[in-house]
Amino acid sequence: MRELAKVQGCLDRARGGLGAVLVVSGEAGIGKSRLLREAARHASDSGFAVHVGAAEQMTQTRPFGPWLDALEITPSSRDEDLRSVAVLLRAAILASAGELGSATHVVIEDLVDLVERLAAEVPRMIVIEDLQWADDATVLTARAVARSAAHLRVLLVVSHRTGGLPAIGRRLRRELLDLDVATDLPLAELDHAAAQGLAEELAGDAMWPAVHPQVEAARGNPLLIELLVAAGGRSGEGDLRCALREHVRDRTWALGDDGIRTLQYAALLGQRFSPDLLAEVLGRPPVEVASALQRAIEQQLLISSGHDLAFRHDLIRDTLGEELPQAVRASMHATIGRTLARTGARSPEIARHAALGAPRGDREALELLRRAAVEYRRLAPAVTVDLLTRAESLADERLPDQVELELLWALAATGRTGSCIERAERRLQDQPQPATAAAVHACLGLIRQRTNDLDGARTEFDTAVALAAEAGQIPAAYLADAAST
Ligand SMILES: Nc1ncnc2c1ncn2[C@@H]1O[C@H](COP(=O)(O)OP(=O)(O)OP(=O)(O)O)[C@@H](O)[C@H]1O
Ligand SMILES: [Mg+2]
Numbered sequence: 001m002r003e004l005a006k007v008q009g010c011l012d013r014a015r016g017g018l019g020a021v022l023v024v025s026g027e028a029g030i031g032k033s034r035l036l037r038e039a040a041r042h043a044s045d046s047g048f049a050v051h052v053g054a055a056e057q058m059t060q061t062r063p064f065g066p067w068l069d070a071l072e073i074t075p076s077s078r079d080e081d082l083r084s085v086a087v088l089l090r091a092a093i094l095a096s097a098g099e100l101g102s103a104t105h106v107v108i109e110d111l112v113d114l115v116e117r118l119a120a121e122v123p124r125m126i127v128i129e130d131l132q133w134a135d136d137a138t139v140l141t142a143r144a145v146a147r148s149a150a151h152l153r154v155l156l157v158v159s160h161r162t163g164g165l166p167a168i169g170r171r172l173r174r175e176l177l178d179l180d181v182a183t184d185l186p187l188a189e190l191d192h193a194a195a196q197g198l199a200e201e202l203a204g205d206a207m208w209p210a211v212h213p214q215v216e217a218a219r220g221n222p223l224l225i226e227l228l229v230a231a232g233g234r235s236g237e238g239d240l241r242c243a244l245r246e247h248v249r250d251r252t253w254a255l256g257d258d259g260i261r262t263l264q265y266a267a268l269l270g271q272r273f274s275p276d277l278l279a280e281v282l283g284r285p286p287v288e289v290a291s292a293l294q295r296a297i298e299q300q301l302l303i304s305s306g307h308d309l310a311f312r313h314d315l316i317r318d319t320l321g322e323e324l325p326q327a328v329r330a331s332m333h334a335t336i337g338r339t340l341a342r343t344g345a346r347s348p349e350i351a352r353h354a355a356l357g358a359p360r361g362d363r364e365a366l367e368l369l370r371r372a373a374v375e376y377r378r379l380a381p382a383v384t385v386d387l388l389t390r391a392e393s394l395a396d397e398r399l400p401d402q403v404e405l406e407l408l409w410a411l412a413a414t415g416r417t418g419s420c421i422e423r424a425e426r427r428l429q430d431q432p433q434p435a436t437a438a439a440v441h442a443c444l445g446l447i448r449q450r451t452n453d454l455d456g457a458r459t460e461f462d463t464a465v466a467l468a469a470e471a472g473q474i475p476a477a478y479l480a481d482a483a484s485t
Contacts (some may be wrong), residue, residue, distance in 0.1 A: 003035055003185060004035075004038060004039065004151045004186070006022070006185050007035075007038075007039040008023065008042065008187075009183070010022050010155050010157075010183055011042065011046060011048065011059060011125070011155055012041055012122055012180065013155075013302065014124075014125070014149075014152075014154055014155035015047070015048075015123045015153060016050075016153075017151065017152065017153050018146075018150065018155075019032065019149030019150045019151060019153075019154055019155075019181045020149065020154075020155045020156070020182075020183065021146045021149060021151045021155075021156045021157075021176050021183070022155065022156070022157045022158075022183050022185055023156075023157075023158055023159075023160075023173060023176055023177060023180040023182060023183070023184050023185065024036065024157060024158070024159040024171075024183075024185045024187065024267075025159065025184075025185070025186050026160070026161070026162055026187030026188070027160050027161060027162050027163075027187060027189075027221065027312070028161055028221075028223065028251060028286055028299070028300040029221050029222060029223025029224060029247075030187045030188075030189060030221060030222065030223070031187055031222050032159045032161075032187060032223075033129060035187065036052075036127055036129065036157060036159060038217040039125070039157070040052065040125065040127065043125040043155070044125075047122065048122070048123045048124060048125045049118070049121075049122050049123070049124050049125070050124075050125045050127070050154070050306075051070040051071055051072075051124060051125070051127065051130065052069075052070055052127040053065070053066030053067055053069035053070030053071075053127070053128055053129070054066055054069070054128070054130050055125075055128070055129065055130045055131060055132070055133035055134035055135070055138060056130070056133055061135060062135060063089070063093065063100055063104070063135050063136075063137040063138075064089065064107060064135070064138055064141060065135060066128045066129070066134060066138050067128070067138055067139065067141050068086070068089075069270065070126055070128065071111070071115075071118075071126075072326045073085050073086045073089075073112065073278060074086050075087055075090060081110075081114050081117065082114070083111075084110070085107065085110045085111065085114060086315035086461075088103075088106065088107060088110065088294070089103075089107050092106075092107065093127075097264075099340070100137065104136075104137050104140065105267035106136070107141075108137070108141050108144050108286060109142055109144075111141050111144070111145070111460055112141075112144050112145055112148055113142045115145050115148075115152070115154060115242070116148065117127070117248065118167055119152040119153045119154045120153075122153075123153035123154070123155075123156050123223075124153065124155070125154075125157065126145070126155070126157070127157045127158075127159070127183050128142055128156070128157070128158045128159075129158075129159045130159060130160065130161070131158050131159065131160035131165060131167060131169050131173075132160045132161050132165050132166070132298070133174070134169065136168055139168050139169060139172045142158055142176075142411070143172055143175060143176070145272055146175075146176050146179060146181075146182075147179070147452040148181070149179075149181055150180070150181050150352055152440065155261060158172075158176065160173070161299075161300060162186070162299070163298050163300070163301070164296075167229045169228070169323050173445050185394050188220075189219060189220030189221055190220040190221075190222060190225075191220065192220075194220070195218065195220045195249060196212075196213055196215055196224060196268050196301075198222060198225050198440065199211055199212070199215045199218075199225050199228065199229060200212075202225065202226060202229040203229045211229050212227055214228050215228065217289065217313065218313070219312075219313055221313070223247070224244075224313060226249075227244055227247060231236065237418060244316075245266055245318045245319055245322075245323065247319075248294055248301070248316055248319045248320060248323075251300065251301050251316075252299065252301065252320075254294075254295060254298075254299055255292060255296060255299065255476075257294050257452060258292065259292040259295055259411045262278070262282065262289060262292040262293070262296075263283060263292075263296055263301065263302075263320055264320050264321070264323070264324060264332070265278060265281055265313075265332060265335075265336070266278050266293075266302075266309070266320075266335060267311065267317045267318075267320035267321040267331055268321055268329065268332050268336060268353075269281065269336060271310060271317055272308045272309070272310040272311075272313055273307055273308060273309060273310075274308050274309075275289060275290060275293055275308070275309055277339070277343065277345075278293075280339050280342075280343055281335060281336050281339045284472060293309060295310075300312055301316055301453070329356075330356065330357045330359070331357060332357065333354070333355030333356040333357030334353070334354065334358055334362075334365070335357070336348050336353040337352075337353035337354035337357055337365070337368060338354075338359070338360075338364075341354075341368060342355065347368070347371060347372035347375050347376070348372050348376060348387060349389050350372060351365075351368045351369045351371075351372035351373070351390070351391075354368040354369060355369055355387075355391070355394060355464065356388040358394055360394060360395075360396045361394070361395065361396040361397075362394065365394060366391050366394060366395060366403075369382045369387045369388065369390055369391040369394070369404075370387075370388070370391060370403050370406070372387050372412070373387040373388045373391070373403075373406055373407075374406060377406060377409065377410055377413070381409075381410040381413035382410075382414050383422055384406065384407075385410045385411060385414055385416070386429045387406065388403060388407040388410065389407075389408060391403060392407070401436040402435070404423075404427060404436075405436065405439045405440070405443070407423070408427075408439075408440065408443045409443060410421055412447055412450075414444055417447055417450070417451065420443065420447055421444065421447060424440045424443055424444050424447075428440055428441075429438050433469040433471065434467045434468070434471040435467070435468065435471035435473055437464075438464045438465075438467035438470075438471060439459070439464070439474065441460045441464035441467065442460070442461065442464040444460045445457045445458075445459075445460030445461040448460055
């Protein structure tokens with residue numbers, strides 16, 4: 001494995017007293033921790049003492065946390081040096097009400113001395129995981145240890161999520177990679193064959209058929225593949241959703257309520273969305289929304305996609321949307337529909353949101369659907385049929401005449417003759433106004449003509465003309481409409 005070969009190179013260097021620094025990066029769930037566990041096994045097999053500490057999302061304010069854990073520094077340590085660092089740190093924290101100030105540098109110096117002393121005993125591999133959550137003191141210590149590593153039997157490994165680093169972490173990364181002793185090890189997603197292989201291996205023969213069609217959705221991310229299989233292995237869909245919800249919750253935790261709401265709107269907008277449109281939907285300045293989106297990118301929930309942003313996985317987007325109660329989701333769709341209408345988006349999109357968002361009988365949504373339907377009747381009558389059918393399922397009374405007629409014409413134009421005749425005849429039974437009846441007959445005339453029933457067509461057109469005259473309208477308008485449809 002290419003990655004382990006790099007690790008081995010670093011271990012060899014460190015054992016020879018030249019020091020080494022390894023920077024492992026990659027998106028959430030890609031396998032950083034797994035690789036480092038494997039690396040730790042190699043290291044201890046070849047005589048290294050291994051120390052591991054990880055920054056945690058929940059304890060980002062604990063100064064030096066990962067270093068204290070890695071080197072097992074506590075006030076009750078048996079080793080006097082360890083104990084004295086712990087005692088010094090505790091006193092400094094108590095004296096400073098959280099702001100360590102210059103005491104930080106004293107502790108860092110002590111830690112560097114300690115690492116030098118430990119490395120003189122046996123070679124050491126020190127792992128500081130998840131730098132994206134590290135406190136500043138931890139970052140500064142990593143920098144100091146890396147700088148003195150060149151003449152020590154020490155391999156310092158730091159890992160972080162791609163794009164997830166705050167400014168100080170990014171700076172550390174740059175500085176570390178500038179050192180001669182440093183190796184950059186970015187981890188990529190599994191390729192198609194490897195992803196399929198992993199899923200198949202995890203699923204086993206019995207589960208493979210259920211898991212197989214879903215593997216692509218995990219986009220080569222081993223964690224998501226595991227979640228898919230775990231779900232497929234039990235009762236299917238339900239468990240997958242549970243597992244994913246946990247995963248996404250974990251990732252959205254850092255975004256705060258406001259950030260989560262932003263992402264939920266984004267999820268309803270689509271797999272790909274424009275940040276400007278999202279800001280418009282939220283009624284907030286784009287810069288404010290940008291910072292929430294930036295954090296979502298850092299959490300590997302979103303990725304850039306040209307001028308737009310996109311959800312890293314369809315599964316993440318689905319999960320965010322599903323978290324919302326139906327009524328809330330509906331009202332968010334309605335807001336999106338209204339915003340799209342204001343910003344001059346394409347009307348079927350507007351209408352789609354309006355329909356998803358509206359309660360039964362919502363006049364505003366019906367009007368949006370109708371307008372979009374009319375706009376598309378020549379361009380794409382199938383879209384008109386779709387939109388008006390949605391409108392019908394939303395309306396709590398019969399469609400207004402004008403809308404009913406649009407639907408009839410669109411059905412005729414898309415060749416759905418049977419449905420068109422059935423609807424037209426049902427409408428005529430209700431004895432509509434002469435103008436409406438005229439239009440229905442004209443539509444029927446068109447259909448008869450199309451099916452080569454010329455006598456039938458003539459009868460319908462004659463009726464249409466008579467009714468239109470009765471209604472004081474010019475029948476040619478219908479005929480022109482019929483001819484052009
Ligand atoms: N190449 C791989 N083959 C098989 N399983 C893998 C592979 N890489 C990772 N996994 C599995 O995927 C899961 C996630 O991996 P891991 O915890 O190492 O990811 P990570 O990059 O450390 O994620 P995070 O940023 O969330 O800490 C683990 O259960 C791990 O065993
Ligand atoms: Mg990890």
